[in-house]
Amino acid sequence: MNTQRRGYVESRGVKMRHRWVLLLAGLALCGLSPLVSTFGGSMVYMSRETPLDPADSRLVEDTFYVTEGIEVSQRLLPTEKGAGFRAAYLAVGIKVDQGGRLYGKPERPGTYVSRVQVCSGQSCSAQDLTLVVLGNVPWEPRELTFPGAVGRPLSGEIGINGGPAGVVPTFTVTDHEKLPQDVTIGPDGHVGGVPAAPGISEVPVRICVAGNCAGVVVRLIVV
Template identity: 60%
Template sequence: MRHWWVVMIAGLAVCLVSPTMSSINTPVVEMSAEHPATPSTFHVAEYAQPDELLVVDTVYLTDGIAVSERLLPHADGVVFHPGHLAAGVRVAEDGSLSGTARGPGTYVARVRGCVGVKCSESDLTLVVYANVPWQPRELTFPGRVGVPLRGEIGIEGGPPGALPTFTVTDHSKLPRGVSIGPDGAVSGTPAAGGVYEVPVQICVAGNCAGVVVQMIIV
């Protein structure tokens, strides 16, 4: 009789353990409440490689100063996707930037441009400097006919790290043989004497002012 009870207890234990072992050996399938388990197929449009859109991908601006810049794309005929970029700046279809820079700092915005149906994108970095006053350092340069002229306009003040640019707005006012570079360097050999007043635009991170550079050649 005792042997019969032992057999019954062993059989009952096997019945209880079998479902548990079956559940342990069954592979686990992960399910998602939001996405189907089968992979989806996405249509990928034809794009150029990233960062092929812009020749220059960094723009320097000054806090509180109206923006007057234009993006330069690698290809001709690029139409930009218009809209807000960052720090109060917008881009138009022709690549012109407008608005007023707000808040010193560095901002990165994604810019998209298309030529027909082919589009590409680039990250545009907007560096906004604090509005620190500046003034030209030198506006008068004496010289002699036939003697090389060397000098530099330069600036005093301005936000640290911001490099000024110098643009002659009327080259006919320069003495023959003399030039003013975009870095403000005055160089060349004057070919004729006289007093010359040359209009120059100086920009420091988009904060621009017009000045008159005087050259006195004897």
């Protein structure tokens, strides 16, 4: 009799432990449900903020470097002929008009990603636009005088000293008629070519570093 009762008690204890395990498992699943919902919501939100595929971009260029406190004068170029833009405020004091002109004065350094509406007829689509606002770091041209000889290759670099680190300056000849025959000044500041005649030439060049621009005169002395 004692043996049968002991077996009954042990069997009942095992069943009770199984019930407790199932109960605790159910409570654990209930506790995890809000967390699963939260994680799912975050993933959906992040997917909406994911940058657009660059392959589908409707802009020729989607990254612009500008300088704090310097008036912006650049333009967005759509890949589709005849496309326009919705005028909007982008960030840090910069706006875009319907023609794609970026204007305004950046107020603080940083990298800002905004979405512009590129429109064709009544249909518009959002495109990511990155504005890198750099601190206003002074700069000056490194070399403005280049000697050369008739019939000999001319090679030199204008370059700059100072300016924000990692930013490539651009160089634009504003009066090509002032260049000596067969001599060029590239957008990277390279002076090259083979001078065809002697003389001294003073060539106006505009140098820009992230929208911070200045005009200089490059002197070419050919003997």
